[in-house]
Amino acid sequence: MSEHVEQASEHAAEHPGYGTFIKVWVALVVLTGCLVGMSLVSQTYAVWGLLTLTPLKAGLVFYFFMHLRYEGPLFKVVVLVTLGTLLIFFALLFSDVAFR
Amino acid sequence: MSTQASTAQPSYLVDTGTRKGLMAWLTTTDHKRIGLLYLYAMLTFFFVAVGIGFVMRLVQLTTFQHLITARTYNALFTVHGVIMIFLFVVPGIPAVFGNFFLPILIGAKDVSFPRLNLLSWYVFMAGAIFAVLSLFTGGGAPDTGWTFYAPFSLKTGTNVSLAVFAAFVLGFSSMLTGINFITTIHRLRAPGMKWFRMPLMCWALYSTAWIQLLATPIVAITLVLVILERFFGIGIFDPAKGGDPLLYQHLFWIYSHPAVYIMILPAMGVITEIIPTFAKRPIFGYKAIAFSSMSIAGVGSLVWAHHMFTSGLSSLSVMLFSLLTMIVAVPSAIKVFNWVSTLYKGSIDFQPPLLFALTFIFLFCIGGLTGVMQGALAINVHIHDTYFIVGHFHYVMFGGTGMALFAGLLYWFPKMWGRMYSRKAIYASWFPMFIGFNMLYFGMMILGMMGMPRRYYVHLPQFHFMHVVATVGSWFLVLGLLMFFGTLIYAMFKGEKAEDNPWGGVTLEWTIPSPPPQENFEEIPTITQGPYHFVQQEGKS
Numbered sequence: 111m112s113e114h115v116e117q118a119s120e121h122a123a124e125h126p127g128y129g130t131f132i133k134v135w136v137a138l139v140v141l142t143g144c145l146v147g148m149s150l151v152s153q154t155y156a157v158w159g160l161l162t163l164t165p166l167k168a169g170l171v172f173y174f175f176m177h178l179r180y181e182g183p184l185f186k187v188v189v190l191v192t193l194g195t196l197l198i199f200f201a202l203l204f205s206d207v208a209f210r
Numbered sequence: 211m212s213t214q215a216s217t218a219q220p221s222y223l224v225d226t227g228t229r230k231g232l233m234a235w236l237t238t239t240d241h242k243r244i245g246l247l248y249l250y251a252m253l254t255f256f257f258v259a260v261g262i263g264f265v266m267r268l269v270q271l272t273t274f275q276h277l278i279t280a281r282t283y284n285a286l287f288t289v290h291g292v293i294m295i296f297l298f299v300v301p302g303i304p305a306v307f308g309n310f311f312l313p314i315l316i317g318a319k320d321v322s323f324p325r326l327n328l329l330s331w332y333v334f335m336a337g338a339i340f341a342v343l344s345l346f347t348g349g350g351a352p353d354t355g356w357t358f359y360a361p362f363s364l365k366t367g368t369n370v371s372l373a374v375f376a377a378f379v380l381g382f383s384s385m386l387t388g389i390n391f392i393t394t395i396h397r398l399r400a401p402g403m404k405w406f407r408m409p410l411m412c413w414a415l416y417s418t419a420w421i422q423l424l425a426t427p428i429v430a431i432t433l434v435l436v437i438l439e440r441f442f443g444i445g446i447f448d449p450a451k452g453g454d455p456l457l458y459q460h461l462f463w464i465y466s467h468p469a470v471y472i473m474i475l476p477a478m479g480v481i482t483e484i485i486p487t488f489a490k491r492p493i494f495g496y497k498a499i500a501f502s503s504m505s506i507a508g509v510g511s512l513v514w515a516h517h518m519f520t521s522g523l524s525s526l527s528v529m530l531f532s533l534l535t536m537i538v539a540v541p542s543a544i545k546v547f548n549w550v551s552t553l554y555k556g557s558i559d560f561q562p563p564l565l566f567a568l569t570f571i572f573l574f575c576i577g578g579l580t581g582v583m584q585g586a587l588a589i590n591v592h593i594h595d596t597y598f599i600v601g602h603f604h605y606v607m608f609g610g611t612g613m614a615l616f617a618g619l620l621y622w623f624p625k626m627w628g629r630m631y632s633r634k635a636i637y638a639s640w641f642p643m644f645i646g647f648n649m650l651y652f653g654m655m656i657l658g659m660m661g662m663p664r665r666y667y668v669h670l671p672q673f674h675f676m677h678v679v680a681t682v683g684s685w686f687l688v689l690g691l692l693m694f695f696g697t698l699i700y701a702m703f704k705g706e707k708a709e710d711n712p713w714g715g716v717t718l719e720w721t722i723p724s725p726p727p728q729e730n731f732e733e734i735p736t737i738t739q740g741p742y743h744f745v746q747q748e749g750k751s
Contacts, residue, residue: 195424195511202512202530203460209524 126174134174141167161200165193219727221628226728239324242726245310246626247331252298252306253695255338259293260688262286267650267684270677275668283667284353285368289345291356292373296380297338299611300469301387303476304422305334307618308391308415310626314719315409317400317737319729322393330386337380344372355665357466360447360458364439371440374433381430384472388422391415400718402737406500409717409741410493413500414479417507421468421475425511429465432458456521463514471510473607474574475503477614478545481567484621485549487715488564489556492742495548502541509538519587520594528587535585542578546571561713562636566617569644573609577602580655595665598658601651609647616694623698624708628725631701639697643690649683717741 141163148163149156172178178189220226222242225234235243266286269277278286309327313320321327345351348369354362358377363370395416399408436458438444445451447458486493493499515523515531523531549571558564580602584590593599624630653676658664662673669677711720722730 192424198512199428199464202515202527203464205530206456206460206515206524206527207454209526210522 130174134170138167138170219729219732221723221725222728223628223725224728237328239320239328240728241309241313241321241324241327242626244327244331245306245308248301248305248309248334251331251335251338252301255293255297259290259298260691262290262293264684264688266290267681269667270669271681273669273671273674278667280667281353284665285345285351287665288352288355288373292341292352292377294607295356295469296377297341299473299607300384301334301380302473302611303480303615303618304387304391304415304418304472305331306615307411307480307622308387308418308476311622311719312391312394312412312415313398314722314726314730315412315717316395316398316403317718317731317735318394318398319731319734321390322397323390326386327390330383330390333379333386334383337376337378337383340372340376340379344369344376348372357462358433358436359462360436360439360453360455361449363436364448371437374436378430378433378437381426381433384422385426388419388426391419392423395419400734400737404737406497407737407740410482410496410499410503411476411479413503414475414482417503418472418475421472421507421511425465425468425472428461429469432461432465435461456518456523459518459521460515463517464511467514467517468507468511470606471506473611475506477570477611478503480614480618480621481549481570482545483715483717484563484567484617485552486742486744487621487713488559488561488567489553490559490714490744491552491556492740492744493548494551494554495544496740496742498544499548502544505541506538509534509541513538513585516585516590519590532585532587536582539578539582539585546575546578559713561620562631562633562640563617563621563713565637565640566613566620569640570610570613570617573605573613573647576652577605577607577609581606593658595663596658597654597662597664600664601654601658604651604654609651619698621713622719623701624712625719625724625726627702627705628708628723629701629705630708630712631697631705635697636694639690639693641690642686643694646683646686646688646690650680650687651683653677653680653683716743 145156145159145163148159172189178186222240225231227234229237235247238244238247265278266283269283309321348371349367350369352358352363352368352370352373353366354368354370358370358374363374395408395412435444435446439447439453443451445453447453447455449455482493482499513531513534515527516535519528519531580598584593584599584602620631620636657673657676657680660673660676662669662676708724710722710724713720718735719726721735
């Protein structure tokens with residue numbers, strides 16, 4: 111029982127304050143605004159915006175809201191491997207789309 | 211390594227819980243029973259698809275339309291492909307032998323998430339039911355081919371939406387199994403079982419699980435986009451709405467080419483277990499085989515566009531993917547060389563599993579080398595969408611994964627059911643299977659070189675002779691399959707009681723009783739050496 115309480119309090123100590131969450135949320139809203147703005151300018155901007163800002167937004171969500179920040183190195187490496195794989199897929203895909 | 215052939219636990223085949231019979235099986239969380247649930251379901255689907263393939267070959271016995279209509283022929287090759295790929299070959303070896311043997315091979319009592327394991331079987335069955343329903347509901351069986359290429363799949367009135375949804379659901383089953391295996395290998399290895407003390411089957415399953423986890427979501431979301439496009443016309447793949455049909459092909463093959471490695475890597479794992487046991491030698495180049503599994507998983511995920519060389523890709527893309535395709539042949543060749551090197555100077559015990567393992571190597575080499583040929587653009591454009599491709603991928607999928615599944619069944623049959631089959635009957639089944647296989651699929655490759663396009667329900671007179679050869683081959687093949695499975699099914703019920711270690715294997719599954727007890731081990735073994743430790747035999751050679 112006491113161990114459980116200790117674990118719970120440790121976990122609670124890991125949580126950032128509401129201030130951090132609100133800052134991250136504001137950043138996400140601003141980035142979404144940027145994406146919408148870029149999509150209104152041209153399709154090319156929209157694509158580049160999606161390719162750069164969306165992963166950034168996802169990263170913020172992973173890092174803060176999904177607590178990747180507090181995980182061990184193995185978890186972080188696994189997430190990086192996954193994102194790296196995605197990046198390679200994008201690069202190979204664009205070797206066709208951009209030079210067709 | 212401690213051995214413990216006798217145990218007080220009952221066999222996993224005995225119902226000891228509150229539920230008995232079918233209910234005990236349908237609610238089981240025992241990895242071994244779940245492996246068998248997959249096996250029985252998949253073999254049922256396999257024989258349905260074999261039947262469909264058999265009918266398609268009958269259609270090609272004449273040069274004119276007979277037996278079925280052109281539209282039915284389109285539906286048959288689509289359904290044959292969907293069932294074989296999504297319900298048999300992709301889940302195939304990981305779902306059956308992975309579930310049954312992975313925990314035993316690493317010295318664990320079960321997988322990390324036993325309930326999730328059962329859920330993945332139910333999700334698999336749900337996907338299978340959707341796939342079957344798609345044949346009889348809506349506009350009838352889909353006629354797009356198993357690839358569901360846009361824009362045709364967006365426009366056809368057949369029930370593509372449900373078939374695509376079925377593939378989406380089946381993808382989830384695959385991902386759940388992948389998560390389970392990765393976690394199991396990371397967390398549940400027995401004390402002393404370091405990474406390089408794992409049997410190589412585990413490395414193959416580990417590499418496969420990563421592909422399942424990373425690549426399957428891509429096809430899942432792509433298939434959802436097809437459904438959204440069909441219902442709401444969102445225009446992602448439809449060129450009439452500014453969409454890009456080639457994007458569909460990219461997204462589809464980003465999964466579906468690695469899926470080829472989901473299919474073949476575990477098959478290679480099975481062969482890697484069989485060869486040392488019957489050569490009575492440690493595997494040649496353990497680390498090279500382990501790393502080649504990971505390399506195949508990695509590089510194999512980056513070669514998808516070689517399926518699209520004639521679709522109008524950019525020249526840069528064609529060059530890149532051609533190069534990558536050549537590179538992926540290297541780790542595959544490493545495995546083949548290492549298997550053959552293991553046999554060299556071994557004390558060969560020529561039992562049925564080894565016969566089928568050698569058949570795998572022979573057929574896989576033909577399938578693999580004809581694959582490398584197609585990596586070269588100059589050849590690819592000539593044989594693209596011909597029977598050559600059909601012959602090639604059957605050599606890889608059936609000659610590779612299929613034969614490895616059969617070899618694995620023969621190898622582990624005495625362990626799984628505690629009974630032994632008639633070896634003579636299995637040898638007898640091999641002949642029609644091998645001869646029929648090569649008549650059918652080598653015949654197809656010759657047809658392709660002659661210019662016969664795939665997916666045509668009639669053919670010109672100049673192709674007729676080889677079509678007849680291929681069709682007669684299909685009869686031999688089906689005869690061999692019936693003899694093979696007839697022998698095994700008979701042995702399941704009436705076979706002689708098998709010894710705990712009939713082949714003289716040295717990996718952990720051969721240290722426990724046949725059939726295995728419910729929790730596999732009386733106590734978790736402590737591992738002190740590598741997996742293929744044939745000390746006495748090595749001394750002799």
